[in-house]
Amino acid sequence: MSRNVVEKLLYQLCIDRSIKQRFKEEGDKLLDRYALTEQERHWVQTFDVAALQKHGVHPMLTMGFWQENAPNRSPVAYMQALRPESSATEPVFSAALKQ
Template sequence: MSRNTLERVLWQLSVERAAKDRFREDPRQFLARFALSEDEVEMVAGFDVAALQRIGVNPMLTMGFWQELSPTRSMKQYKALLGATDEHSAGFSAALKG
C-alpha cells in the first residue's frame, strides 16, 4: 500500500479546486495519474474512509476528503462508516477507534 501517495491524493482533493473538478468529472481518470493499486483506487473512488484509515491514512485527510467530495457530506454517515454507534454519535472525532 502506498499510504504517502494516498495522503497526497486526499490532500490535493481537499484543497485544490481543479483537482476536485477533475475528480467529480471522472474519479478513476483523475486517480490514474497516481501510482495506486486497484484496491486503493476503489477506496478513494468509493469513499471508503474506514479502509483508508485502517491502512494508516491520516484521519484528518479522510475527513477533509469526505467533507469536500462525498455524495452526502454527512458527518453522521462518515462516523457511521467508521463504526460509530448511537452512543458515540454525539461526540466528534476524525477517527473512531474500537
C-alpha cells in the same frame, strides 16, 4: 500500500478545486495519474474512509476528503462510514474524533 501517495491525493482533493472537479467529472482518468493499487483506487472511489484509516491514512485527511467530496457530506454519514456494519451499535474509534 502506497500510503504517502494516497495521502497526497486526498490532500489535493481537499484543497485544489480543479482536482476536485476532475475527480467528479472523470475520476478514473484523474486516479490514473497516481501510483495506486486497485484496492486503494476502490477505497477512494467508494469513499471507504474506514479502510483508508485502517491502512494508515491520516484521519484528518479522510475527514477532509469526505467533507469536500463525498455525495453525502454530513458528519453523521461520515461516522456511519467509519463504523463497520457488523458493529453498528459499538462506539467508533477515530483519532480525528473526540471520544
